[in-house]
Amino acid sequence: MQIFKEKLLDFCSKDETALDIGCADGKFTLSVAPFFKNVYGIDTSKVNLDIAKSHSSDEGSKNVEYSLQDAEHTSFEDSFFDVAYCRRGPTFYKEYYRILKTGGYYLEIGIGEMDTVELKMIFGRGQGYGKWDKSRLDENLKELQDLGFKVIFAENFHYFEYYPSYTKIDLFLQGVPIFEDFNSEKDRELLGKYVEKFQTPKGIRLPRHRVVMVSKKLK
Ligand SMILES: C[S@@+](CC[C@H](N)C(=O)[O-])C[C@H]1O[C@@H](n2cnc3c(N)ncnc32)[C@H](O)[C@@H]1O
Secondary structure, three states: OHHHHHHHHHOOOOOOEEEEEOOOOOHHHHHHHHHOOEEEEEEOOHHHHHHHHHOOOOOOOOOEEEEEOOOOOOOOOOOOEEEEEEEOOOOOHHHHHHHEEEEEEEEEEEEOOOOOHHHHHHHOOOOOOOOOOOOHHHHHHHHHHHHOEEEEEEEEEEEEEEEOOHHHHHHHHHOOOOOOOOOOOOOHHHHHHHHHHHEEOOEEEEEEEEEEEEEEEOO
């Protein structure tokens, strides 16, 4: 979603240091690195970080440093970062508050409670299953405000994705954690049901839900 990157670029500066929380393969990290003085990427997946590090000789990666760290308790000093951001990664706000400078910004794009809801209903399981009436945005905002962040932007985004075939949606589900235990063989019947019900002239429809937040550390 372009909106998140636009928001992030609104708060970046060539003399600022940023943290990418759950940076994975570093693709996004590299795409914003030219707009900051330094970017640190952390992740708990060594496999992902090895991929990220394999691009470290690429142009535009000179100011990027990756480390294997749990976002809940990082090794960074208090008030080290001007900006911390998280794209669908872990949300340990207390730690993010600690490592941000006063006046620093925390930005997040997360997965909303209604994400792929009709698919999860057919499967009877999945990430956040059944918590449809608990607003992820409201919960996160409360936690951020309780810690001393001032929320300056917060919005839900609902949209549809369309998959051209059963094979494509099956492939997609193999690579994402919507169902941690997704199994192409065992889940064939359930996915078949979904495909039959949500086939449209544009393709197989999947409802997506993202929440975008920007907050500022007040003191
Ligand atoms: C859905 S991926 C998002 C990747 C990347 N931010 C992006 O937008 O492409 C979530 C990432 O967060 C990482 N992660 C999960 N828990 C973590 C934790 N406690 N500390 C650091 N990284 C974590 C995962 O290993 C994974 O790479």
